[in-house]
Amino acid sequence: MATLESKIPSGPLADKWRNHKANIKLVNPANKRKYEVIVVGAGLAGSSAAATLAELGYRVKCIVFHDSPRRAHSIAAQGGINAAKNYQNDGDSVYRLFYDTIKGGDYRAREANVHRLAEVSVNIIDQCAAQGVPFAREYGGLLANRSFGGAQVSRTFYARGQTGQQLLLGAYSALSKMVGAGAIELITQHEMLDLVVVNGHAKGVITRDLVTGQLVRHSGDAVILATGGYGNVFNLSTYARGSNATAIWRAYKRGACFANPCYTQIHPTCIPVSGDYQSKLTLMSESLRNDGRIWVPKKKEDVKKNPADIPEADRDYYLERIYPSFGNLAPRDVSSRAAMRMCDEGRGVGETGLGVYLDFADAIKRLGENGVRERYGNLFDIYHEITNENAYKTPMRIFPAVHYTMGGLWVDYNLMSNIPGLFVLGEANFSDHGANRLGASALMQGLADGYFVIPYTIGDYLAGQKPNSKPSPDGAEFKQAEENVAAITKRFLANKGKQPVNYYHKKLGQIMWTGCGMARTKQSLEKALKEIPALREEFWANVNVPGSGESLNQALERAGRVADFFELGELLCLDALTREESCGGHFREEHQHPDGECKRDDEKFGHVAAWEYQGAGKTPLRNVEPLNYEFVKMSVRSYK
Numbered sequence: 001m002a003t004l005e006s007k008i009p010s011g012p013l014a015d016k017w018r019n020h021k022a023n024i025k026l027v028n029p030a031n032k033r034k035y036e037v038i039v040v041g042a043g044l045a046g047s048s049a050a051a052t053l054a055e056l057g058y059r060v061k062c063i064v065f066h067d068s069p070r071r072a073h074s075i076a077a078q079g080g081i082n083a084a085k086n087y088q089n090d091g092d093s094v095y096r097l098f099y100d101t102i103k104g105g106d107y108r109a110r111e112a113n114v115h116r117l118a119e120v121s122v123n124i125i126d127q128c129a130a131q132g133v134p135f136a137r138e139y140g141g142l143l144a145n146r147s148f149g150g151a152q153v154s155r156t157f158y159a160r161g162q163t164g165q166q167l168l169l170g171a172y173s174a175l176s177k178m179v180g181a182g183a184i185e186l187i188t189q190h191e192m193l194d195l196v197v198v199n200g201h202a203k204g205v206i207t208r209d210l211v212t213g214q215l216v217r218h219s220g221d222a223v224i225l226a227t228g229g230y231g232n233v234f235n236l237s238t239y240a241r242g243s244n245a246t247a248i249w250r251a252y253k254r255g256a257c258f259a260n261p262c263y264t265q266i267h268p269t270c271i272p273v274s275g276d277y278q279s280k281l282t283l284m285s286e287s288l289r290n291d292g293r294i295w296v297p298k299k300k301e302d303v304k305k306n307p308a309d310i311p312e313a314d315r316d317y318y319l320e321r322i323y324p325s326f327g328n329l330a331p332r333d334v335s336s337r338a339a340m341r342m343c344d345e346g347r348g349v350g351e352t353g354l355g356v357y358l359d360f361a362d363a364i365k366r367l368g369e370n371g372v373r374e375r376y377g378n379l380f381d382i383y384h385e386i387t388n389e390n391a392y393k394t395p396m397r398i399f400p401a402v403h404y405t406m407g408g409l410w411v412d413y414n415l416m417s418n419i420p421g422l423f424v425l426g427e428a429n430f431s432d433h434g435a436n437r438l439g440a441s442a443l444m445q446g447l448a449d450g451y452f453v454i455p456y457t458i459g460d461y462l463a464g465q466k467p468n469s470k471p472s473p474d475g476a477e478f479k480q481a482e483e484n485v486a487a488i489t490k491r492f493l494a495n496k497g498k499q500p501v502n503y504y505h506k507k508l509g510q511i512m513w514t515g516c517g518m519a520r521t522k523q524s525l526e527k528a529l530k531e532i533p534a535l536r537e538e539f540w541a542n543v544n545v546p547g548s549g550e551s552l553n554q555a556l557e558r559a560g561r562v563a564d565f566f567e568l569g570e571l572l573c574l575d576a577l578t579r580e581e582s583c584g585g586h587f588r589e590e591h592q593h594p595d596g597e598c599k600r601d602d603e604k605f606g607h608v609a610a611w612e613y614q615g616a617g618k619t620p621l622r623n624v625e626p627l628n629y630e631f632v633k634m635s636v637r638s639y640k
Helices: 013-023 044-056 094-104 111-131 163-180 246-252 286-290 318-322 332-344 361-367 369-387 442-462 476-494 501-516 522-542 554-578
Strands: 036-040 059-064 154-157 184-188 190-198 201-209 215-219 222-225 264-270 293-297 356-359 396-405 422-424 607-612 621-626
Touching: 013 111, 036 044, 036 201, 044 059, 044 163, 044 184, 044 442, 059 190, 094 111, 111 163, 111 442, 163 184, 163 442, 190 215, 190 246, 190 476, 201 222, 201 476, 215 476, 222 246, 222 442, 246 422, 246 554, 264 286, 264 332, 286 369, 293 318, 293 332, 318 332, 332 356, 332 396, 361 369, 422 442, 476 554, 501 522, 501 554, 522 554, 554 607
Parallel strands: 036 059, 036 222, 059 184, 222 422
Antiparallel strands: 190 201, 201 215, 264 396, 293 356, 356 396, 607 621
């Protein structure tokens, strides 16, 4: 059984991080040059971590499977990044951001981690503005803010609908500076396929050169995984098609615990599915809910009508009706389930009936079309490109879709997994969002972890490691890990099946969405847990992976990722079946209040579930880390 020591500092909540930084072990500047840190991933968390560690003097090797870090999925984030600066003088504070995040996560996150996140959020904006990130500004030149779901204050900084892109360019510039200085070795188009553990410590990774097919051993003193989320287990999602779970899943199979895999975020403002041909879905930023009003017809017979022909009296602005305090800015999980209920009642719009309207008519009357265009113009352009509809003239149609995963590898307060020397940042870990992430908090966590947390906490670990002691890549552990990767590759290429990889990914996604999507039941989960192993067996017997392993082979890349999704999907459903409650993005239909809201069971499930791999074909072990709420009272979450 794994040992889960959260290492949360003692003392008052507001003093924990400051006191912890004052008391952790340090590495002197001369010795930092004697340690090498491997960073896998170069999105916001990975680039910011690699750049900052290199600035501190560590030798850094940054590995990314893209041809450039600029292609990291962080670029897709649209709406903004939260920070408790209270520029609007509307009552915000570090404690308010902390509380909103705890409440938004349905009281399933660690207090200490979340408070630290709120504390360092204020520094992130200064850091990024100094890098030249073009945040929106008020008329007088001050940085602008807008509101976002789950909050009653305006704390979200933004760069139109391109916030992720602009922040990534800032982090990438910091990364590039240190690459140019020779402090970072940037290795592109290499995919991590195994973790190397030496004497119980993470000391390296095995990668495959995606161009030549060569397997490469990388040795280091510590390993950082910043490889994003696993939402593509559902196939259709707002993730980039290349986003995958292989790095964290292979680490899980080497002993790292996987925490809360069932916590899946369904985003309420996605462009609805339009056909069986789609490979991914497109998000419309949550920021649109600032000025857009969400509604469906009150009468079922009106759903096929032109929305302009439906009078105001016959429109149901259901979020404003059900959640008057937050209205259209209710949190994502709450808003998504409300949209689903409207569609289940037969009041959904569009050809499939799986859609609701996001209407900007009132905003245009108030601000003028140019005013709306200034705030959201590129988002309206994206919508037009995909639907060929002008959202300035007719309401957008939106529907919930998989967007983010709150689960991930278990980490302690230092962001280290239960494998010493293996650190996990950003969406790849489980630590900050509980059962539901508030909008504009993903960018905040990624940059907080990379710029302001890991530079301190990794030193605490490295100070206990002898300088210049990283293991030789010729060691037995490296050889065994490489042989493991080679065997998987050989097995795929030996298959002479009839179906391509995408055929099985699509079928797995259908099982996952039906059995463990926006709503789950005991019956649907048990059915999925029977169907997934059967389909996995068929996959291994009948998948067709053409080509060779000695060259660029995207079918081989996808095969490995989908194989991992099969195993992860099964664990996700097992976790959802075991958690007999509803909380945040985990909604069990058997556990709900009469008004349809989540019904938690704090006595039985007020904890983190951290699953430990027990071997192929064996049921994983469920470890538990209790969530001790000292400063906030667990209460029924209400946005009414």
